[in-house]
Amino acid sequence: MEMLETQTMGKVARRLIPYLMFCYFFCFLDRVNVGFAALQMNKDLGFTPEIFGFGAGILFVAYMLCEAPSNLVLVRVGPRRWIARIMVTWGIMACAMAFIWNETSFYVVRALLGAAEGGFFPGIIFYLTLWFPGTYRARVTGLFMACIPLSAAIGAPISTALLYLDGLGGLRGWQWLFLLQGLPSVLLGVVTWFYLTERPQDAAWLAPDERDWLDRRITAEHARKREAMSLNLVQTFFNGRVFALGMVAAVISALIFGVGFFLPQIVKAFGLTNMQTGWVSVIPPAAGAVSMIYWGRRSDKRMERKFHLLAALILAAAGVGAAAIIDDPVLKMVCFTLSAMGLNASLAVFWTLAPSFLTGPSAALGIALINSWAALAAFLAPWMMGYVKGATGSYTYGLLILSGAVLCGALVVLGFSHRQELEHAPEQVFPAA
Numbered sequence: 001m002e003m004l005e006t007q008t009m010g011k012v013a014r015r016l017i018p019y020l021m022f023c024y025f026f027c028f029l030d031r032v033n034v035g036f037a038a039l040q041m042n043k044d045l046g047f048t049p050e051i052f053g054f055g056a057g058i059l060f061v062a063y064m065l066c067e068a069p070s071n072l073v074l075v076r077v078g079p080r081r082w083i084a085r086i087m088v089t090w091g092i093m094a095c096a097m098a099f100i101w102n103e104t105s106f107y108v109v110r111a112l113l114g115a116a117e118g119g120f121f122p123g124i125i126f127y128l129t130l131w132f133p134g135t136y137r138a139r140v141t142g143l144f145m146a147c148i149p150l151s152a153a154i155g156a157p158i159s160t161a162l163l164y165l166d167g168l169g170g171l172r173g174w175q176w177l178f179l180l181q182g183l184p185s186v187l188l189g190v191v192t193w194f195y196l197t198e199r200p201q202d203a204a205w206l207a208p209d210e211r212d213w214l215d216r217r218i219t220a221e222h223a224r225k226r227e228a229m230s231l232n233l234v235q236t237f238f239n240g241r242v243f244a245l246g247m248v249a250a251v252i253s254a255l256i257f258g259v260g261f262f263l264p265q266i267v268k269a270f271g272l273t274n275m276q277t278g279w280v281s282v283i284p285p286a287a288g289a290v291s292m293i294y295w296g297r298r299s300d301k302r303m304e305r306k307f308h309l310l311a312a313l314i315l316a317a318a319g320v321g322a323a324a325i326i327d328d329p330v331l332k333m334v335c336f337t338l339s340a341m342g343l344n345a346s347l348a349v350f351w352t353l354a355p356s357f358l359t360g361p362s363a364a365l366g367i368a369l370i371n372s373w374a375a376l377a378a379f380l381a382p383w384m385m386g387y388v389k390g391a392t393g394s395y396t397y398g399l400l401i402l403s404g405a406v407l408c409g410a411l412v413v414l415g416f417s418h419r420q421e422l423e424h425a426p427e428q429v430f431p432a433a
Contacts (some may be wrong), residue, residue: 051103072364125367128141129355134221148344252347252350295348309349309413316342
């Protein structure tokens with residue numbers, strides 16, 4: 001049986017994870033590449049830090065509003081069709097960013113971009129619960145979500161290089177950036193329609209005994225969670241456990257996007273060129289990708305979530321707090337790198353928690369609601385950073401606010417029941433509400 005499990009999960013991982021990583025790489029890149037476009041775009045269009053911060057973040061308002069409905073549609077029509085639809089419309093709107101011309105068009109297209117993409121990430125997290133038992137979930141989530149730092153690390157030099165296409169075909173470099181990084185999402189959306197498989201019982205690429213074993217394992221796990229805690233959609237919406245996870249998701253997201261959108265501008269202020277800015281900006285997310293994969297595997301190996309998440313959040317908060325008050329460029333980047341390591345490590349563990357006690361439509365809704373909190377914070381954090389920068393002329397106070405928010409999230413995690421995250425015992429996930 002152990003050989004069958006190893007063989008089956010190996011096939012599933014090789015079939016799904018690299019492809020989903022590739023899709024999420026471009027989706028996340030299309031979300032954050034505005035930070036590099038800003039190196040030219042802000043001057044061309046006359047955007048102040050406040051305008052840029054609001055426009056960068058408004059994507060997440062539309063994203064948040066569309067997220068829960070999108071995931072419920074996904075359950076009804078199937079992940080393959082709905083994820084393909086999301087990617088095609090998302091890619092089209094990412095390309096449309098090349099043709100904004102003023103503040104209003106910036107806000108409108110960014111909002112449409114968020115509406116188009118709403119539901120992609122929680123949809124994938126839900127999709128993974130259909131294929132991977134709980135004991136595999138942190139390492140699989142870590143591998144999939146490694147695309148967040150990798151898209152920043154790989155995308156940084158690519159994005160800054162595309163700025164040098166300035167003038168080609170009568171377009172500015174930032175316009176080429178949006179066009180050339182949006183098109184792959186459209187193409188991958190078409191491929192997704194044909195490539196993804198809905199559920200294990202439909203997987204012709206698995207042998208019959210592998211397909212039967214995985215289907216029984218996943219079905220039994222979901223049945224056990226329903227027995228331990230059966231929630232309808234209304235109960236899920238008002239569930240205290242979902243609310244607590246939403247607060248933690250919000251502070252993690254605030255740090256990701258509060259720093260991520262402004263890091264290229266912070267780094268360029270060291271006196272670097274656009275290309276040098278791109279290469280230096282690689283360092284924190286590259287280190288974060290390594291820590292995410294390692295920490296997810298470590299958490300799965302020990303089947304422990306709470307203190308893995310707590311330690312990662314403390315490192316993330318301490319790193320960005322130190323970066324806020326240190327002026328030396330080298331030490332500042334060391335602190336940003338340490339913060340990125342903690343931040344990305346926390347993601348691999350955090351997104352195992354909701355699937356450990358939610359199942360079926362309640363899992364789809366619960367994951368979407370939690371990520372909606374993250375989307376709200378992703379809107380507010382860049383806006384706050386832009387406002388504070390405009391008011392004080394410095395990023396220091398904005399970074400300190402983000403550090404404090406993450407520490408508050410760590411306190412929420414500290415209050416979690418010690419064994420609540422053990423996927424192999426879903427009845428232990430949370431104490432009674």
